[in-house]
Amino acid sequence: xxxxxxxxxxxxxxxxxxxxxxxxxxxxxxxxxxxxxxxxxxxxxxxxxxxxxxxxxxxxxxxxxxxxxxxxxxxxxxxxxxxxxxxxxxxxxxxxxxxxxxxxxxxxxxxxxxxxxxxxxxxxxxxxxxxxxxxxxxxxxxxxxxxxxxxxxxxxxxxxxxxxxxxxxxxxxxxxxxxxxxxxxxxxxxxxxxxxxxxxxxxxxxxxxxxxxxxxxxxxxxxxxxxxxxxxxxxxxxxxxxxxxxxxxxxxxxxxxxxxxxxxxxxxxxxxxxxxxxxxxxxxxxxxxxxxxxxxxxxxxxxxxxxxxxxxxxx
Amino acid sequence: xxxxxxxxxxxxxxxxxxxxxxxxxxxxxxxxxxxxxxxxxxxxxxxxxxxxxxxxxxxxxxxxxxxxxxxxxxxxxxxxxxxxxxxxxxxxxxxxxxxxxxxxxxxxxxxxxxxxxxxxxxxxxxxxxxxxxxxxxxxxxxxxxxxxxxxxxxxxxxxxxxxxxxxxxxxxxxxxxxxxxxxxxxxxxxxxxxxxxxxxxxxxxxxxxxxxxxxxxxxxxxxxxxxxxxxxxxxxxxxxxxxxxxxxxxxxxxxxxxxxxxxxxxxxxxxxxxxxxxxxxxxxxxxxxxxxxxxxxxxxxxxxxxxxxxxxxxxxxxxxxxxxxxxxxxxxxxxxxxxxxxxxxxxxxxxxxxxxxxxxxxxxxxxxxxxxxxxxxxxxxxxxxxxxxxx
Ligand SMILES: Nc1ncnc2c1ncn2[C@@H]1O[C@H](COP(=O)(O)OP(=O)(O)OP(=O)(O)O)[C@@H](O)[C@H]1O
Ligand SMILES: [Mg+2]
Numbered sequence: 001x002x003x004x005x006x007x008x009x010x011x012x013x014x015x016x017x018x019x020x021x022x023x024x025x026x027x028x029x030x031x032x033x034x035x036x037x038x039x040x041x042x043x044x045x046x047x048x049x050x051x052x053x054x055x056x057x058x059x060x061x062x063x064x065x066x067x068x069x070x071x072x073x074x075x076x077x078x079x080x081x082x083x084x085x086x087x088x089x090x091x092x093x094x095x096x097x098x099x100x101x102x103x104x105x106x107x108x109x110x111x112x113x114x115x116x117x118x119x120x121x122x123x124x125x126x127x128x129x130x131x132x133x134x135x136x137x138x139x140x141x142x143x144x145x146x147x148x149x150x151x152x153x154x155x156x157x158x159x160x161x162x163x164x165x166x167x168x169x170x171x172x173x174x175x176x177x178x179x180x181x182x183x184x185x186x187x188x189x190x191x192x193x194x195x196x197x198x199x200x201x202x203x204x205x206x207x208x209x210x211x212x213x214x215x216x217x218x219x220x221x222x223x224x225x226x227x228x229x230x231x232x233x234x235x236x237x238x239x240x241x242x243x244x245x246x247x248x249x250x251x252x253x254x255x256x257x258x259x260x261x262x263x264x265x266x267x268x269x270x271x272x273x274x275x276x277x278x279x280x281x282x283x284x285x286x287x288x289x290x291x292x293x294x295x296x297x298x299x300x301x302x303x304x305x306x307x308x309x310x311x312x313x314x315x
Numbered sequence: 316x317x318x319x320x321x322x323x324x325x326x327x328x329x330x331x332x333x334x335x336x337x338x339x340x341x342x343x344x345x346x347x348x349x350x351x352x353x354x355x356x357x358x359x360x361x362x363x364x365x366x367x368x369x370x371x372x373x374x375x376x377x378x379x380x381x382x383x384x385x386x387x388x389x390x391x392x393x394x395x396x397x398x399x400x401x402x403x404x405x406x407x408x409x410x411x412x413x414x415x416x417x418x419x420x421x422x423x424x425x426x427x428x429x430x431x432x433x434x435x436x437x438x439x440x441x442x443x444x445x446x447x448x449x450x451x452x453x454x455x456x457x458x459x460x461x462x463x464x465x466x467x468x469x470x471x472x473x474x475x476x477x478x479x480x481x482x483x484x485x486x487x488x489x490x491x492x493x494x495x496x497x498x499x500x501x502x503x504x505x506x507x508x509x510x511x512x513x514x515x516x517x518x519x520x521x522x523x524x525x526x527x528x529x530x531x532x533x534x535x536x537x538x539x540x541x542x543x544x545x546x547x548x549x550x551x552x553x554x555x556x557x558x559x560x561x562x563x564x565x566x567x568x569x570x571x572x573x574x575x576x577x578x579x580x581x582x583x584x585x586x587x588x589x590x591x592x593x594x595x596x597x598x599x600x601x602x603x604x605x606x607x608x609x610x611x612x613x614x615x616x617x618x619x620x621x622x623x624x625x626x627x628x629x630x631x632x633x634x635x636x637x638x639x640x641x642x643x644x645x646x647x648x649x650x651x652x653x654x655x656x657x658x659x660x661x662x663x664x665x666x667x668x669x670x671x672x673x674x675x676x677x678x679x680x681x682x683x684x685x686x687x688x689x690x691x692x693x694x695x696x697x698x699x700x701x702x703x704x705x706x
Contacts, residue, residue: 051544054548055547055548056544056547058703073547073553073703074552074553076550076551076552077550079548079549079550080550082548084544084548086544086545086548088541088544089540089541090541090542090544090545091540091542092325092329092540092542093540094329094332094333095325095328095329095332099328103321103325104545104549106317106318106321107318107321107322107546107549107550107551108549108550109550
C-alpha cells in the first residue's frame with residue numbers, strides 16, 4: 001500500500017439514512033501529491049463520503065485506508081494523517097484566530113516552538129496575520145472561511161480534505177482560497193477537494209470524480225472525462241414556447257446526438273455546432289418556440305456532467 | 316490526557332470570556348446570599364427576637380443572668396424580654412409563637428453552680444422562628460460558658476492551695492472536672508445552620524447546577540458550532556473529548572464552591588465548619604450536578620430544550636431540597652421529602668458541619684449525594700455510548 005504511493009484508498013463506500021441511500025458504492029484512490037476533485041450537485045453524497053473518509057461517520061459498508069492505516073471513528077493513527085476542512089464553518093467564534101489555530105494544533109500533537117511557528121506560518125498563508133488576535137466572530141464571512149481552512153492545514157497533513165471550501169465566499173477570498181489549495185497541491189500534499197463548481201475542479205484537480213445520487217459516474221483527468229462526451233459541441237438554447245414539441249423536432253435532425261430539456265430551454269450535443277446552427281434555429285422556429293439566446297460551448301466538465309446525468313450541475 | 320486538558324483549558328477560557336462562570340458561579344449566588352441574608356434579618360438588626368424568661372431559681376446566680384446579662388442586651392436593643400408567670404407559661408408563649416424562645420432557669424440552678432454540680436438552663440424554641448431561637452441559644456450558651464470559666468478558675472485556685480508543686484496534675488484535674496452548667500435545648504432536630512451559612516450554602520448548591528451546566532452543555536454547543544466534527548476528526552478518542560469536557564465542568568463547579576465558601580466566610584462571617592468535610596460535600600455536590608445535568612443534556616432533543624429542562628430541574632430540586640427556605644425547620648414530611656433531592660442531603664451535611672460535626676458525620680450525606688451523581692451520570696454515559704457523541 002505504501003509502496004505504490006497511494007495515500008487514500010476507498011472501496012465500495014456505502015451509507016444509508018433511513019431508506020435514503022446517500023452513498024452507494026463509491027470507490028476511488030488518491031496518490032501522494034495528487035489533487036483529486038469530487039464534482040457533484042447538492043445532495044450528491046460528497047459530504048457523506050468525506051465524513052466516512054475522515055472517520056466522523058460509521059460506514060454501512062466498504063473500506064477506507066489512509067496512508068496504509070484502516071480508517072474508523074476510533075482510528076487515531078489514521079486521523080493524524082488527514083487535515084479536515086468541514087463544509088460548515090467549524091471555528092470558535094469567541095476565540096481569536098490564533099487561539100483557534102493553537103487549540104487544534106495542540107490536539108494534533110503540536111506544541112512549543114513548533115506550534116507557534118506553524119501558527120504564524122498559517123496565519124500568513126491565510127492572510128490573517130494582522131487580525132491574528134481578533135475574535136473570530138469579528139471576522140467577515142471570507143475571513144472565517146480562510147480561518148476554517150487554516151485550521152485544517154496547520155499540522156502539515158499528508159492528505160488535506162476540503163469540503164466545498166468556497167461556498168458563500170466573495171470572489172476575492174475565493175481566489176485566495178483557490179491559490180492556497182493550488183500552492184499546497186504543488187508542495188506535494190495530496191488534496192481531496194469537493195465542489196459543485198466545474199471551473200474549480202478544472203483549475204485545481206489532477207483528476208476528477210463525478211458524483212451524483214451517491215454514485216461515482218465517471219473518473220479521470222479532465223482530458224479523459226471530456227473524451228467521454230466525444231468530439232461534440234454543446235449548444236445551450238434559451239427558448240420559450242412548446243419545448244416538448246421543439247425537443248422532438250430537434251432530436252430528429254441529422255447530427256443532433258442528445259437533447260436535454262429544462263425550464264428555460266434546451267441543451268443539445270451536436271457533431272458540429274457551427275454548421276448545424278442555421279438549420280437548428282429554423283427547426284426550432286417551425287416547432288413554435290421563440291429563441292432568446294444561443295450559446296455554443298466547447299466540451300468541459302459541465303458538459304460531461306450533463307452528458308452523464310442528463311441534468312445540469314446547478315440549477 | 317494531554318488532549319483532555321487542552322480541551323478543558325479551552326473551555327475554561329471560553330467560560331471566563333463569556334463570564335458565565337463569574338455570573339453563575341460567583342456573583343449570582345453571592346449577591347442572592349447577601350440579599351436573602353438581610354431580608355431574613357441576619358445582619359442589619361431589624362429583626363429583634365422576643366424572649367419569655369422565667370427565673371424559677373431566684374438565686375444570686377440566676378438573678379445575675381436575668382438582670383445583668385439579659386438586661387444589658389435589652390438596654391442595647393438586641394432582644395426584648397417578657398417576664399413569664401411560670402415555666403409552663405413561658406413554654407406556652409414560645410409554642411404559640413408569641414415569643415421566639417422561652418428561657419427557663421430551673422430551681423436549684425444557683426446552688427448547683429455554687430457546689431460544682433451539673434446545672435442546666437432550658438431554652439424552648441419556637442419552631443417558626445429559628446433565628447430567634449438561635450439567638451436565644453447563643454446568649455445562654457455564652458453565659459453558660461462564662462459561668463464554666465468562673466467555675467474552672469475557682470477550681471484551679473482551690474486546688475493550687477495544696478498542690479502548687481504539681482502543675483501538671485493540677486491541669487489534669489481541671490480538665491477532668493465535670494462541666495457544671497449545661498445548656499438544655501428543647502428542640503428535637505439540631506441540624507440547623509446559622510442563617511448566614513445556611514443561606515450561603517443553599518445558594519451555592521442551587522447555582523452550582525447552572526455553573527456546571529455551562530460545562531456540560533458545551534458539548535451541544537460544539538455540535539451546533541460545527542467544531543465537534545473537527546474534534547471528532549482529530550487524532551483523539553471520543554472518550555478524551557468527554558473527559559476533557561467533564562474535567563472542565565468539574566473545575567468550574569469546584570472553583571465556584573470554593574469561591575463562595577471563602578467569600579461568605581470573609582464577607583458574612585459565615586461558619587462552614589470542618590474544611591475537609593466541606594471539601595468532601597462540595598466535590599460530591601459537583602459530581603451530582605454534573606451527573607444530573609448530563610442526563611438532562613442527553614435526553615433533550617435540542618440545546619434550548621436542554622437548557623430549559625435543566626433550569627426547571629435545578630429549581631425543583633433546589634426548592635425541595637431547601638435551597639430557598641430551611642425545610643428542616645418546616646413540617647417533618649417536608650424534611651423527609653427534601654432527601655429525594657441532592658440539595659436536601661447537601662444542606663443537611665453542611666448543617667452538621669457548621670454545627671461542629673466532622674467528616675465522619677457527613678459520610679452518609681456525601682455518599683447519598685455521590686449516588687445521585689453516579690447513577691444519573693452513569694445513565695448519561697451509557698446513552699452517549701450507544702448513540703455516539705456526534706448526534
Ligand atoms: N444526517 C443525515 N440524515 C439524513 N439524511 C442525510 C443526512 N446527511 C445527509 N443526508 C442525505 O444524504 C444525501 C447526501 O447528502 P450529502 O450531504 O452527502 O450531499 P452533498 O453532496 O455534500 O451536498 P451539498 O453539496 O449540498 O453539500 C442527501 O440526500 C441528504 O439529504
Ligand atoms: Mg456537502
